[in-house]
Amino acid sequence: MTQYAIADIGSNTIVLLVYEMVEHYPTAILHISTPAHLIDYVDRDRIMSKEGIHKATEVLQSYADKLDEMQVQYRFADITEPCRIQNKEELVASLQTTGWDIYPLSGNEEALYDFLGTKYSYPNLTNGIAFDVGGGSTELISFKNGQPIDAMSFPLGCVRLRHLPIDTPECEREILSARREYPSLNISCEELIGIGGTMRAAGKVYQALFHEELTIEVTKLQEIFDKLCMHDPAFEAAMKANVDPSRQPVFLPGLHMILEIARIYHAKRILISKTGIREGFLQIRLEENKLM
Incomplete structure (x- = not known):
């Protein structure tokens, strides 16, 4: 069965979930949560330090390595509040080096x-x-x-x-x-x-x-x-x-x-609700890529 990975990069934790679609319902077969506290690396001018960027990239790379072992092809990463910063482009560019498709989300999204x-x-x-x-x-x-x-x-x-x-x-x-x-x-x-x-x-x-x-x-x-x-x-x-x-x-x-x-x-x-942003984000990505 095809597997789909979602990395949810939040202010407190960075979460990896691997899903299989069972009767059109996203069923998680792997869940890893890493405390990162990225919001603590953002200063009053809304700039994330290089240490914070490195930490986020390091976690995302470890998830990519895990998915390589599992041979999971489809990988989508969303970033919420930690990417609403002045040096957003620097953060996204660093995260993209891990091979993930990166999607910064606005608050409304x-x-x-x-x-x-x-x-x-x-x-x-x-x-x-x-x-x-x-x-x-x-x-x-x-x-x-x-x-x-x-x-x-x-x-x-x-x-x-x-x-x-x-x-x-x-x-x-x-x-x-x-x-x-x-x-x-x-x-x-x-x-x-x-x-x-x-x-x-x-x-x-x-x-x-x-x-x-x-x-x-x-x-x-x-x-x-x-x-x-x-x-x-x-x-x-x-x-x-x-x-x-x-x-x-x-x-x-x-x-x-x-x-x-x-x-x-x-x-x-x-x-x-047992489900939320990750499952909603996955739904949209599957529809966009005609994977549903």
């Missing part, structure tokens, strides 16, 4: 691919709001009749939030600004769709504590946040047992953003 990927998990989506709290940015998507209406991104994610006070008002300001700019986002929504690694990590901790899957009650998620802020031993143990060590320092900031989104949207529940 990232949000759109998030939504397309989510439809693999929830094919019957009708009307509502989806979100993805990433390392360097957060995406908000409104959809109606199963189609995206607005897909936008703002540059505030869990890695950046780590450097701010845990009760920072920056989350609220960005969400309210997005709702003003995009009228379709300015609604109430009792049930949200949560996408991405921050949401899935929250879901694992939630499941360990409350033994419930996929659907998260916002009041219970708030309890997790409050208990972690108070350094409750049982809740800290659950977080450490279920969240990858590289993600633990940014877990609480990411949870704060999720809860701010839920509060502003008056949401009572969050549905966790």
Whole structure:
């Protein structure tokens, strides 16, 4: 069966996934995640240091070597927030030396691919709001009749939030600004769709504590946040047992953003999507290359 590789170059991690299409559904047969924290190599002038560029290139080359061993022909790499920098061309040129097809994504493209990927998990989506709290940015998507209406991104994610006070008002300001700019986002929504690694990590901790899957009650998620802020031993143990060590320092900031989104949207529940940007990105690449 033909295999397809996706490298997702994000602010916090660089992820390799190898998929096979099983009955038109992308099924992962390999998953490797490498903590890179690329956003920490970007200065205030939005320039990534040579050390950061080298680190990203080194990880991507290691993935290429792995794919050579597996004889995987089709390889597509997306770059999200780490490529929204002044020296973007320098970063892309370095990454291209590894033999990958490189696709820098705008914030709106990232949000759109998030939504397309989510439809693999929830094919019957009708009307509502989806979100993805990433390392360097957060995406908000409104959809109606199963189609995206607005897909936008703002540059505030869990890695950046780590450097701010845990009760920072920056989350609220960005969400309210997005709702003003995009009228379709300015609604109430009792049930949200949560996408991405921050949401899935929250879901694992939630499941360990409350033994419930996929659907998260916002009041219970708030309890997790409050208990972690108070350094409750049982809740800290659950977080450490279920969240990858590289993600633990940014877990609480990411949870704060999720809860701010839920509060502003008056949401009572969050549905966790098992699929997202990578699957959406793969879908578009397969269609473009007539591989579907």
